[in-house]
Amino acid sequence: MELSGIQRISWHHDGTPNIGVPQPHHVQMTPAGGPGEFVQLRSANFPDRYIRHAESRGRIDAGVNPLGDSQFKMVPGLADPNAVSLESVNFPGKFLRHRNGEVWVDSNYGDALFQADATWNVRPGLSDTNGISFESWNIPGNFIRHCESLLYSENPGGIPADATFFKNITSVNGGRTTGNSLMVEAEHYQLMKGIQLEGSVEGGQNVGWIEDDDWMVYDVIIPVTGEYTVEYRVASPYGGGQIELEKAGGAPDYGTITVPATGDWQNWTTISHAVFLNAGSQKLAIHALGGGYNLNWFRLTAR
Ligand SMILES: [Ca+2]
Ligand SMILES: [Ca+2]
Numbered sequence: 188m189e190l191s192g193i194q195r196i197s198w199h200h201d202g203t204p205n206i207g208v209p210q211p212h213h214v215q216m217t218p219a220g221g222p223g224e225f226v227q228l229r230s231a232n233f234p235d236r237y238i239r240h241a242e243s244r245g246r247i248d249a250g251v252n253p254l255g256d257s258q259f260k261m262v263p264g265l266a267d268p269n270a271v272s273l274e275s276v277n278f279p280g281k282f283l284r285h286r287n288g289e290v291w292v293d294s295n296y297g298d299a300l301f302q303a304d305a306t307w308n309v310r311p312g313l314s315d316t317n318g319i320s321f322e323s324w325n326i327p328g329n330f331i332r333h334c335e336s337l338l339y340s341e342n343p344g345g346i347p348a349d350a351t352f353f354k355n356i357t358s359v360n361g362g363r364t365t366g367n368s369l370m371v372e373a374e375h376y377q378l379m380k381g382i383q384l385e386g387s388v389e390g391g392q393n394v395g396w397i398e399d400d401d402w403m404v405y406d407v408i409i410p411v412t413g414e415y416t417v418e419y420r421v422a423s424p425y426g427g428g429q430i431e432l433e434k435a436g437g438a439p440d441y442g443t444i445t446v447p448a449t450g451d452w453q454n455w456t457t458i459s460h461a462v463f464l465n466a467g468s469q470k471l472a473i474h475a476l477g478g479g480y481n482l483n484w485f486r487l488t489a490r
């Protein structure tokens with residue numbers, strides 16, 4: 188039986204006592220986009236690895252499949268709405284929590300200890316303040332950290348990068364994340380006007396039948412306000428079409444790029460431009476100011 192009203196002693200996962208080390212004064216930081224956003228959390232020192240669950244155990248891994256194992260919804264903390272809890276996207280109702288110093292994804296049955304163990308204060312990253320760290324709400328001084336790919340709740344001591352993570356660009360309906368990039372298949376729109384889908388010689392499907400003023404809308408989460416490179420995989424027999432990247436609804440416009448002639452509807456090339464995007468949930472629209480091209484995918488990369 189665990190008692191929540193007494194000081195809990197915590198231990199490193201290797202059995203040594205966790206006496207903690209002095210931490211710089213932390214300022215409470217609201218995560219960009221606020222509670223309720225979908226996040227992927229990339230390791231600061233293993234940049235191809237993401238926080239994920241596997242058979243309920245918290246880990247960091249590269250190439251997570253299914254992607255949902257590495258996607259979490261950041262919601263108001265179960266024990267404290269000023270903190271956060273991280274809910275599994277593919278196992279709703281399960282949350283990242285610590286128990287016996289380890290981090291697991293467990294079901295919320297509503298008991299106070301679980302809710303406290305699943306609540307984390309978001310702090311500026313311990314090794315890089317562009318990132319974030321998750322400090323245990325009920326055992327201050329302990330942070331979500333990885334060690335030999337497994338997640339623990341403990342003080343990372345001399346390796347603060349083990350407890351530092353970067354929120355990734357992500358999309359509500361999936362998309363493939365690599366490093367600072369998010370690739371979204373054009374056919375995975377949430378809304379559209381006037382387009383149709385067809386098989387692509389590059390595999391999967393592409394959007395076609397794009398004429399003037401057709402558009403598609405995509406839900407994406409932008410982790411940091413700043414400049415992004417947007418690449419578009421396009422094919423166009425004659426060229427001259429125009430892609431306007433805009434907020435769904437028509438404004439503001441983030442940038443416009445002209446589609447070159449590629450010689451045929453399935454001769455593909457990649458074009459790109461730089462746009463400035465604000466952090467948070469975004470409904471991005473690809474608006475054909477001029478049509479006459481096919482679109483296979485687009486990719487956002489933080490600059
Ligand atoms: Ca059309
Ligand atoms: Ca517009």
Ligand SMILES: [Ca+2]
Pocket residue numbers: 372373374387390391392393394482483484
């Ligand atoms: Ca595609």
